[in-house]
Every structure is written in structure tokens, then in C-alpha cells.
Amino acid sequence: MSSTWYAQWAWCGRQGRRTGVAAITVILATAVPAGAAAPAAPAARAAPTGSAGSAGPVSRAGAPSVHQIRVTDRFVRPDRPARSAALTYDRRVPVGARVQVGQDVRGTGMRVEIAVQDAARHYTYGVHVHARPCGAEPDDSGPHYQHRKDPKQPSTDPRYANPRNEVWLDFTTDRHGSGSAVSRQKWTFRAGEARSVVLHEHVTSGRKGRAGQAGERLACVSVPFRGAD
Secondary structure (H helix, E strand, O other): OOHHHHHHHHHHHHHHHHHOOOEEEEEEEOOEOOOOOOOOOOOOOOOOOOOEEEOOOOOOEOOOOEEEEEEEEEOEOOOOHHHOOEEEOOOOOOOOOEEEEEEEEEOOEEEEEEEEEOOOOOOEEEEEEEOOOOOOOHHHHOOEOOOOOOOOOOOOOOOOOOOOOOOEOOEEOOOOOOEEEEEEEOOOOOOOOOOEEEEEOOOOOOOOOOOOOOOOEEEEEEOOOOOOO
């Protein structure tokens, strides 16, 4: 991952340790015509209860619109959702493990990233963007987000359940329990239809009849994903 990503992780990690709550950074940028004054910094977007939020412009003359989101938190038990955007339902994602999810939207495309620390060691997680926010029950996050929706749900058709039509972020942790993954897409989310990232128990299948499946839902991170304006 980029040095900027790690710098953001470090900054948000310090914020989380100081406040004891989620650190959510939202950076909104709009392309500015050459010679024009940059717009005033927008107000911070509303963050979930108990979360910190900040916003500011990072525009460049002639560049496409850019939206950046970073959600950083520590996993907590689902009976304590007000304290964190990250919930764990299984010991394979330990309470206290750290997670950051990021989204960069540029024009009609986007980049989505995840990084974890202090998770299970040498473990492979299947990870996807889901349609609804995390809740007390693992299934509360709903189905995978799909750019082209499969008319038959739950979707196991590889024409729809694949890493080009969904956001897959599978990764394997190292001996320290750290791991990360990146997904790049030529499309962006529809407004309000992508609300979380879910960690599953094993690598994601691409086989017909099982495409997109990755076993039990071990943990979930609620993320206010954006689409292109």
C-alpha cells in the first residue's frame, strides 16, 4: 500500500487511541478550473454516533473530482455497537484488532482498500463490500454489493458474483496478524447501496453454484461509501 495510506492509518490510529471511538476521515475535492480560486473547505459530514469526522479539499486544477473516505477502528463485540464501526462475531477476528477501510473515488472509477492489524495469524479471510450496515447479527449487512445486480438472489452465478462486478478484498495475514488488500474498479457505488465491509471465514469461491461464497461472516465494518457526483 502507499505511504499515504500508512500515514493515514497512523494518524487515525492515534485519534482512536485518544478518543476511544472510531476515527472517520472524509475528504471531498472538486476539480477547479485553471486560474479559479479553490472552494472553501466543506463542513464535515455527519459521522455515526460516537465517531470523529473531518473533511477538507484536496483539489488540483484540471483534475477530476475526488472523494476520499477512511474509516479506522478497533473491533468490538456486537453488544457494544455504539463504541465502534467495527463489530466481530467470532474469535477469528479478535476483540481489539484494528482495521482501516478506505475508498478513493476519481471520476467514474474508484479504489477500495482494507488493512488489519492484530487479527488471527496466518489466516485467509474472504472479504467483500456489502449492501447494508453492520448490525447485532452477522446477516444484518445484507448481500454483496453488485454493479450489475443478479436477478436471482442469493447470487452464486459467476457472471455476477465475481471480483469485477463486486468488490472482493480477500487477504492472508502474516505472523503478526497484519494483512491488506486493494480493489480497483472502473465504476462506483450507487448512492446508499454500499454500506459495509464483511470479513468471512475463508477465501472467496469463483465456482459456479458457489461463486462469491466465503463461509461464515466473522466480522463487519460499517463504511459510508460514496458514489461519483
